Amino acid sequence: MLDAELIAEVDGLAALAPEWDALAVADALPQMSPAWVLAWWRHVAPEGALPRGVAVRDGGRLVGLAPFYVAPDGGGRLDYRLPGIEIAARLAPLAVPGREWEVAAAIDGALAGATPRPDALLFEGIAVDGQWQSALRDRWPGSLRPPLWRTHVDGSPFVSLREGSFEAWMAARSSNFRQQMRRMRRRFEQAGGVARVATRATLADDAAAFVRLHASRWDDRGHSNLVDLGERFAAMIADAGERLLEDGRLTLRMLDLDGEPICAQLFIEAGGTELFVNGGWDERHAAFKPSLLCLLDAVEDAFARGRGRLDLGVGEQPYKLRFADGDAPLEWAVLLTPGPRLALSAARSTRTLVRSRVRAAALRGLSEERVGQLRGLQRRLRGAA
């Protein structure tokens, strides 16, 4: 029998950090590590957010942790969410591998008695092949099994690193890929370009450069959550870096030209999985293909450090697909908890569900060209607004 404790203070979560980190490492989920999540709480959490974590113990040992928080405004529906979807996906509760289902039963029991009572658990960017959606649904206490509404799926490519060495990996790519990558590196070096990673001394400045470069990429190109966060995200990087930089679990890759950063890419690591969080580059230097260069360095470094996987994050952008050799998609789903407000919650969720279904149907029914035209129109309308 496991013991579940509801934690309603950020300090209470912070006190679990060493054991919590061991779970993040065991599950290879760097985005759920305490250094990352606690930095999110300090710099990025929405105003009014309330921590509602559930720590699950077997005897004295922490065997599971679900660091939920209550969103201040769920459109009248009280949502329990996992922190950090503004920044990175593949969010999930943590458990000793193999114990997800018993941990889920303990989490559910605690959440069913939590105050305020959740109307919904949101799974945002959770692994499609994960256990948690099913387990938290199946183990919810009471005679009614909560409805689980899955809204949409997004691809999330990765580099498996199964070749064992960077040289073997390159040899397995097409000759066109190899030639292009080598040419890119040569041209950048000949132009005096320098590739480096942020150190403790440069981290704050590099994080600010990251935010600036990321924002410049999104000028007139739609919406980015990171742009909205701005300096708060730079502060979060610096904060998480305090704890993760020395162990090589946070890497901020920079490309400099004439002493000026022209590209930045952020990676975090746990349990052998290196996660590409996001990046940005200076459009004026597009000819150097800085994002490809930086990613190539990341692949080489991942092999050198003996990583098991390089997760390229949510979204199947062409530059990621050039490197990827696998896809581990993510889904968005909502678990509506049984209770007196269930009908109301369902009614409030219907709009989102219908919108996502219509969008999915349109994507299935329309040609890629038409989808591209519609996306362009949507961007223009947003720009006009």
Next chain:
Amino acid sequence: MVAPLDAEVVSDPERLAELAPAWDALAVACGRPLCAPAWMLAWWRHLPAPGARLSVVAVHDGEELVAIAPFVAEPKGAWRIDLRMLGGAMPRTGPIALPGREWDAAQAVAGALARARPRGDVLALESGPVGSHWPRALAERWPGPLRPPLRRYYVQDSYVVSLAAGSFEEWMTEKGSHFRKRMRKVRRDVEALGGVARISTAETLSADVAAFMRLHASRWEGRGESAIVVRERQLTAVYEEVAAVHLADGRFRLYLLELDGEPVAAELLAAAGGEVASINGGWDEAHAKVGVSNACMLHAIEDAFARGDARLDWGPGDQLFKRRFADGNDPVCWTLLLVPRPRMPLTFARIAPTVARVEAREALKRALTPQRQEQLRTLRARVLGRG
């Protein structure tokens, strides 16, 4: 990664035999022992459903087999064809692909199945891993404007032993002192009676399979119906055929515990890629008090450690004897995918009673205490004349 894949629908057993080495390599890469061709093709030879036809989708990337979806088309009366997995509902079966290629392979599989004739009405993914990409990937990547409705209607616990401890001794140390004491006593008691645990060899195989069948059947006497008992002759042939391929490489493991040269407990397991799957077991009720079944299971675990396996899966079902040895749970589930076509509403109406019955049973389980559930089971057994 984005290059289109070639999907081939295979209905010729000879073509499948050609694919078997690459197919087997996939089963090993995925750690899915019962998805290996030796198991699935032996099943097809001895236990095909009436009127069934092979509809296996092999997916190649250039010369490399990257996925295989071993479906068999089974007519279910007029106007309905179910595409089920080869091997019936053998645990943890399903399509398999190189890790990371599931979604592009699913697109190729879905496209091939949508074009295949006769066309399926239902894709039944039975006893597949809960954490599988395939049901969702097949639904999402099915061609056409309609996404096939997907219904996961049953989830069943499947207890597992992680062999990450490194050695049997370390694993025993990690288990509680109560478990250790109990298991040591079981071993002492069995040894005191002259008990010997062994694994089946080519010389003993036929007799051992017969003993396994006998011990399994004796466990079920007066306790209902066992799928193994009712298909004893065919399954004996399946086991002997699989053993002919995988006994030597340790991927077919039949453990026996003997007292005075007589088998009193047996445990049958399959292995691939570090994963060991228990198929079933049996024991002589006369020696149950000594714990002969526990001794046999313990021997299987010890041997798995010695062979460097990663995990032992006791298979679906939450029986106490499985939970006692387990340190994790990795459930399996039953999922139906309805193929969009004009007669889909009719198919939906035809599968609805099955799904409703299972879901009602599950709802009842949630609503009733374990004590009430046991009373109902006893009552049911009496009504059916099994009590």
